[in-house]
Amino acid sequence: MKQKLMFSSRILTVALAFTLALTGCGSGSGNSGGGTTGTSEGTSQQEKATPEKEAKKPVKLLNVSYDPTRELYDQYNKAFAAHWKAETGQDVTIEQSHGGSGKQGRSVIDGLKADVVTLALGYDIDALVGPGLLDDQWQKQFEHNSSPYTSTIVFLVRKGNPKGIKDWNDLIKDGVEVITPNPKTSGGARWNYLAAWGYALKQNSNDEEKAKEFVKELFKHVPVLDSGARGATTTFVERKLGDVLLAWENEALLSLKEFGDDEFEIVTPSISILAEPPVAVVDKIVDERGTREVAEAYLQYLYSEEGQDIAGKNFYRPILPAVAEKYKDQFKEVELLQIDKDFQGWKAAQEKHFNDGGTFDQIYTPGS
Amino acid sequence: MAGAVTAHLDHTAAQRPQHINESGLVRIILITIALLFLALVVVLPLVTIFMEAFKKGVDVYVASVTEPYALSALKLTLLTAVIAVPLNTLFGVAAAWAITKFRFRGKNILITLIDLPFAISPVIAGLIFVLLFGAQGFFGPWLDERGIQIIFALPGIVLATIFVTFPFVAREIIPLMQAQGTQEEEAAASLGARGWQIFWRVTLPNIKWGLLYGIILCNARAMGEFGAVSVVSGHIRGQTNTLPLHVEILYNEYQFSASFAVASLLLLLAVLTLVAKSIIEWKAEKIKS
């Protein structure tokens, strides 16, 4: 017994010693931590160390975005860097992070130091308001609901449209398989779902029960629910599964470009939804890092002719009339539902349809 | 006939007398089934990866593995492994020593706790560090005040990797040391050898193959970990992207060939370590005989 006591006291001593050693290291590296850990701190310390170069210090921005904007921001970042250099003489490097919209929003909440967020839907930026990263009026900061480009939901079908798909109600015909990602994990899929819902409401003179039945029937035709928009596209294009892919218009057009328009074609339904992927400056981070000016300019420049042109080139619908005119052949005219008008905003839509127990969950309730 | 390379493994098979071995036909059938199974489950996926990687030619392959983002991902992956593997090795040896050379209560619970990271979903493995060190986490505000970034930076990636590869070394050498017992060490101790001497002269030579193998597995897994690292990385290109995450990015950009090329790079790294192990093993065998 005495032996055991001695053992445990020795263990305790050693464990304690390690702990002390570690906390010692911890606080030691804490002081110098800024230099070695986050790159952001590294640069800000350098900046402070060389005040004489204040005007031309290089600056870094982190843009946290969602999946389908990779190509868009790849080009836009270069354009903005050149523009900013010409305007102010300052070098700006923009780092990109892409992923599912919800996951990206969560990363920012958990401490990813994003100067700007450019996500798939307002709901994911609304989520940043709670933890105090930006204020609830963020969507008024930039014109047009802070959405410098828009898109909509279209159908991608196989060449020749063998199943004769023209509109939403064709999707629930026998033998038609529909590919869409899971609305619970994919921002794009939420737009898909709401577009389908909106169509059914209009068809059935706003009878919600009928709309519920329609989407339920629709999801019976879905053989695979990928977790993200890009995964769904791969399933449709590479695995050759399904007859129709519900996709962002920009993703569908990109697929034609990437995989050849001899394999697929786009069908625009009678009604779709105006998808507004919004952008916002993350107040807390830019104030902390002193990057507000360049971050705001970065987002503002999306509205310039050049920014709009890049958006158009990457198959997003530009909002600047002059640029929109240039790309008008690319985009079909279609009646578009609006999230604020037809669905009372994202918060209401999210609660009603996508939260636990919402209309989407009801589709997958056992025994129904 | 089988050659020097297979000599080591064939040791027991060669000496097995006819009457306690299966008939030739049975042997051939068993070997065929085993190889077919491996072909279907293991070899085919590997072949697919290399085929896809070279689909667009060697140029695309070389370009995709030497591109700056791929190189920075490779650097980060190697750096992570270089930190995580030695720490876990040190831990594995210490834990195995305590567990196999001494008696104490709760040993099974201790071993189970060491095993636990095997069984934990990588998603949870990433999540726990976000819960601890994320901006909304328990230590988040404290760290934030001091400007220390753990999640979405190197420390978070290293922590998640250490967690996932935690049991490998310990798991590999505990059974070995358990089977060997304590007699040799006790004999050495009674002859007046000191702690470190016992370890270096008696224990280490006995466990070196197991230890080496454990380190190799630990290293392979450290470089290949995807799920847990994906949760804590933040996916900043050129900053916090490891090779497995880079594979995912390329795949999501429809650059399938490039994505498989980078994946094959990871496989080559693993194969390299295995080859190194075989060479060392073979040399040691040669010296012995």
Add this chain to the structure above:
Amino acid sequence: MKGSKPKAKAKSVLPGFGISMGFTIFYLCLIVIIPLSAVFIKTSGMTLPQFWETITNPRVLASYRVSFLTAFAAALINVVFGLLVAWVLVRYRFPGKKLVDSLIDLPFALPTAVAGIALTAIYAPNGWVGSLLQPLGIKIAFTPLGITIALVFIGLPFVVRTVQPVLQDLEKDTEEAAVMLGAYRLRTFTRVILPDLIPPLLTGFAMAFARGLGEFGSVVFISGNMPLKTEIAPLLIMTKLEQYDYMGATAIALVMLVIAFIMLLIINMLQWWSGRRTIAG
């Protein structure tokens, strides 16, 4: 047993218990216990009925079922074929054996997502193997069968690598004796060899099973993620997180954690017991 423990054993002559045990416990706490306790603390923010409702929701229950059944099936397949592979590798000689032996470890090294993509490419209806099975009406990718294959890939090294050393160390004498007594090969195998292999097989089974329960990266690609059919529990954790529902996510995580712990504890007791037995023998 406690009483009969000789004093000399309790007080080992070997040094280094304090430092090795101290470091072990310190490192274990730092890397495993403290982080994992975060899951408990986070979940404790829920009331008991809330917690119960989250973890017994029909979709969550269905996902446990999918995860358990596929992990169990995969572990079982791995036991049968893992034993066969280990047997062939230890006892027979054939060209390229060394290469095959090294292949076994590669599933550890491959990022799970890559494994998932590669397996999906092979077993999808238009893949190499999938297209052969399609006319027969067999679907692999996007069904529980696909999940099982991914988990077989992930879990194979565990079984092979636990069985291999034991098989190598088996005493020839007992086999010889059995043959002398007139037993046939099959009988020798089931009566003499198999009993010794059961502990490592159990360990391998349990490790493959435990690993399969938590696997995420490879499964999301091949499973199709259909709620109630091919949706696995780790995916539901992800789904909860996407909805900013941390507590729901940790509640499901907690259930899986406890299950994993209990399973591993049972295996370790089995293994420790078998280890002792072989030493005693």
